[in-house]
Amino acid sequence: MTLTEKDSQYLWHPYTQHKTSQTPIAISRGEGALLWDENNKEYIDAIASWWVNPFGHSNKFIADAIYKQLTTLEHVLFGGFTHEPAIKVAEKLIEILPKNQQKIFFSDNGSTAVEVAIKVALQYFFNKNEKRTTIIAFENAFHGDTFAAMAASGISFYTQAFQGMFIDVVRIPVPVKGQEEESFEALKNVIKTHNCAGFIFEPLVQGAAGMVMYEADALAKLIQICKENKVLTIADEVMTGFGKTGKTFAMDYVSEDPDMICLSKALTGGTIPMAITTFTQEVFDAFYDDDINKALFHGHTFTANPTGCAAALASIDLLQTDEMQANIERINKSHLEFQQKIENHSKVITARTLGVIFAVEIKSDAEESYYGSMRTKLYNFFIDKGVILRPVGNIAYILPPYIMTDEQLQKVYKTIEEAIEMV
Numbered sequence: 001m002t003l004t005e006k007d008s009q010y011l012w013h014p015y016t017q018h019k020t021s022q023t024p025i026a027i028s029r030g031e032g033a034l035l036w037d038e039n040n041k042e043y044i045d046a047i048a049s050w051w052v053n054p055f056g057h058s059n060k061f062i063a064d065a066i067y068k069q070l071t072t073l074e075h076v077l078f079g080g081f082t083h084e085p086a087i088k089v090a091e092k093l094i095e096i097l098p099k100n101q102q103k104i105f106f107s108d109n110g111s112t113a114v115e116v117a118i119k120v121a122l123q124y125f126f127n128k129n130e131k132r133t134t135i136i137a138f139e140n141a142f143h144g145d146t147f148a149a150m151a152a153s154g155i156s157f158y159t160q161a162f163q164g165m166f167i168d169v170v171r172i173p174v175p176v177k178g179q180e181e182e183s184f185e186a187l188k189n190v191i192k193t194h195n196c197a198g199f200i201f202e203p204l205v206q207g208a209a210g211m212v213m214y215e216a217d218a219l220a221k222l223i224q225i226c227k228e229n230k231v232l233t234i235a236d237e238v239m240t241g242f243g244k245t246g247k248t249f250a251m252d253y254v255s256e257d258p259d260m261i262c263l264s265k266a267l268t269g270g271t272i273p274m275a276i277t278t279f280t281q282e283v284f285d286a287f288y289d290d291d292i293n294k295a296l297f298h299g300h301t302f303t304a305n306p307t308g309c310a311a312a313l314a315s316i317d318l319l320q321t322d323e324m325q326a327n328i329e330r331i332n333k334s335h336l337e338f339q340q341k342i343e344n345h346s347k348v349i350t351a352r353t354l355g356v357i358f359a360v361e362i363k364s365d366a367e368e369s370y371y372g373s374m375r376t377k378l379y380n381f382f383i384d385k386g387v388i389l390r391p392v393g394n395i396a397y398i399l400p401p402y403i404m405t406d407e408q409l410q411k412v413y414k415t416i417e418e419a420i421e422m423v
Helices: 003-010 060-070 084-096 110-127 147-152 156-162 180-193 216-228 281-285 306-319 322-342 373-384 406-422
Strands: 027-031 034-037 042-045 101-107 134-138 168-172 196-201 232-236 260-263 275-280 348-354 357-362 395-398
Touching: 042 406, 060 306, 084 101, 084 275, 084 306, 101 110, 101 281, 110 134, 110 147, 110 196, 110 232, 110 260, 110 275, 134 147, 134 180, 147 156, 168 180, 180 196, 180 216, 196 216, 216 232, 275 281, 306 322, 322 348, 322 357, 322 406, 357 406, 373 406, 395 406
Parallel strands: 134 168, 134 196, 196 232, 232 260
Antiparallel strands: 027 034, 034 042, 101 275, 260 275, 348 357, 357 395
16 A cells, blocks of 8 residues: 555644545655655655654754654653753743743644743733633634634634634724724723733734734734733744744734744754743733732643754754845845836735745636635645645745745746746
């Protein structure tokens, strides 16, 4: 049996309707920005495998760090114990995060990082004997698939089976260009009419919504409104963190700092699942009490896994090299040139770029759904051409590894141009 045949026999894939979907592609190896399937067909991984591999596949620097850690201490429980790799990760992050972030909480993936943040926002006020039970989120947000994270997400087909079972979430418009005031007023109204504990947002770029982008000044205004009303703010940097927007964190563009930040994906360079939620000292202090019931009762078996911490340290070291920062600038420049080339194409609605993120919205004769016919047609076209891109409806985006070569980038651009002509 081939790998794909064995897969069909045993495995259940994420975001997949197995009755109608195509057989998954069996990948046998990867190197840099490239992947090869079991038949040795080559693919350019133009989305860094769901945004987690900024330094490419089979990165030797990270692999060596993982191997070294495995021969010293592969794992130890984090309840009642600690270890040097976790402390080093905390020290490194405190150096590069917004200055108000002082406490680090480990979990397993982006969704659980968000789950922790939302629980903390709600319990923060509970510990202060205040009844605040509403979370504010953007329309069309995506924050993950665990229950609180899913509740804060706004893409309905992900969540429609669970309506009526969620925490209280109220959504406001995203402050895209021309709609900033509408977003500000909506936030003020929600705070006025609800007992709001927190406001969660994807800073500057809504990933799963199709790389929807908005300005830093608008986000700063929203955070300021929350601060004036003592509503905690949560920056979900799971996608945007570690260089994707051109700066280390998207919040580095924003003049107001959040109370909490959620990190995962590129944290470990695409090697080991790990997530972190960071907090201000003030948030932590609301849980610091003689009363055991005010503690944060949340944890995972693999919390602060030493091997994952070693991968994270190596990943952050790579990000901070002059070479990697130059790569980010190079890709951004290339994206901007490509945007200028195609944004006035008759079949293009809009094109946009931030950091290494590029997105193009393609005209369609019909209203396109997330997994609609155009999305399927585009996806299959890209795969056939040996380029891994996962369109969101009629929006194709690129979010490449930072080590992608200019030649590989040009092939991705050319493939997108061909797809635009094809639809």
